[in-house]
Amino acid sequence: MTSPQLSVERLVHTYPDPNGGRVIALNGLTFDLARGETLGIVGASGAGKSTLVRLLLGLEKPQSGSVLIDGADLYQGASSQRRQGRMKLQAVFQDPRSSLNPHLSLKSIVEEPLLSRLKLSRKERSERIDRALAAVGLDPAIRSRKPHALSGGERQRVAIARALITEPEILILDEPVSALDGPIRSQILALLAEIRADLDLTVVLVSHDVRSTRALADRVIVLYAGSCVESGPAEEILTSPIHPYTQALLEAVPQPEIGWTIPKTIVDTEPEKHGCACRSWCPMATPECLTAPELQWVNGEHRIACWEVGTLES
Template sequence: MTNLLELKMVEKHFTKRSILDKTQTIRAVDGVSLTLHKGETLGIVGESGCGKSTLASLILRLEKPTSGQILLGGIDIAQFSEALLRPLRSRIQIVFQDPYSSLNPRFTVRQIVAEPMRVIGKWMPREIDEKVVQLLELVGLSKEHLHRYPHEFSGGQRQRLSIARALINDLEILILDEPTSALDVSVQAQVLNLLQQLQTDLGLSYIFISHNLSVVKYVSDRVAVMYFGKIVELGAVEDVMLQPLHPYTKELIGAVPVIGRPLSEVDLFYQEQKNAAGNSAGCLYYSRCPLAKKHCLEKPVPLLEYAAGHQVACLEMLKYLSNTLE
């Protein structure tokens, strides 16, 4: 498979100053390594605050990484200046979570869709007008909408407009950051079906960020599970969803409400990290892990291969599986 995008030990640290003038380093993204293949959808899941959206900002280079490599087509763009990044912007775009706030309310549909093409500067004005109409028709809108404003559209139509804005020439990778979470369930299905059709027709690769496991399972080929800035499990979506290995992945799946299962049986895992785990060099899931041993706090656990394409960052789980097979 062709690797369109490759992340190598990417980190992003933020410095927070407290009331007592003490500084604290927050590792929003902590040593993430991933690849995105041509034509695939890579899902990224995890609870709120785990670093999913920060990772998207790093891939887009809206944020500059603290360290690591971001290889786009084999070129490391991690430390590129804005002038060097501009020609690459047409290859990777994003659709944001909220279609109500991601569109300029003072712009017409024509201006919204044409703006990225105008900024990149590869098209003549007449070409831009023709391209805008083509893109609107591609996402299920029409040229009659050209002179309307965002407030005149429903949530689903606005998200279609956001998708049209992202579909400029040379686009290879589309990052979808919770693209359906602000929409009604029936509209969610329509937008997801549209995205799958566009992927087939245009040969796009997606990074699909969500906390909705059902949606991720529906659209993704592979899925990465994030916890406190780290990838703790990575594999084909069927393997991760049907045979989760990391205790956190099991807990994440177990927290999804199921019709007919009493609420008392749902694993409720939202709790504060204990200092022992939060201040250690080892596993941050230590305080919540049923398999935790003292040595789990001593050093970071890398992603280790369990089966072809299925990796997990938990030595105790691999030991347990090994003993079970024996």
């Protein structure tokens, strides 16, 4: 087996709780990602998705655990090694209106990561800008425009061009189509799939939108209260979920804007701090669930964290 390009190992991160103590954002999350593979991370608000993105991008340091890119630890070791790892990462965020500086031209917006990361001549930068804009289906002639002169879909194309300009190997997609309307959403998803294949990118797609996850992901991790409750091949999990939380997500009434709605009983119930986090709302809970379940294999690459795995499968 080839070594993974991205390894996340036992990542733990907490925030202060306004009521005292700490809120667990990530609780030992672990996964590997091979070069060229796309992993979907799904879950409701508060599941730990945003914290994971911040940790992967080095915007925060985890309390414990590690993120390795081609074996180089993003948080430990020599600064040159950490910098080299970070150079391989870029991100596209949800809302291009807030992620693009409205006062800058498209040329300056797309060029900015080059200026901060690579030493290139003006001519080389200009050529890269044209290539990046063309790669996302935009006419390089619009480089002097400002973001307000573009449609939502075009703005997201600029955000993707900006992410691609340093030629990253790993792309973090944080709800990349959630702010877009139906037809534009499909176009951007198709563009992302094309770019991923052309550039052999490794992708982490963070989303609560089942349709975009199904369109892009090879594998899926379902997060609840900072822990993986189910993981495996995307198609299998998104069509035949086993864990009660994944089932609740997928059985929920689909909403045009977000793809699914989390049942109110789950949204309104605080995850349990001890034992299985789901036990306050889970209809299958037994006294055994006072102890937190470990992830266990169901079949092939499919794993779930639930004591009732035998009952759920049958």
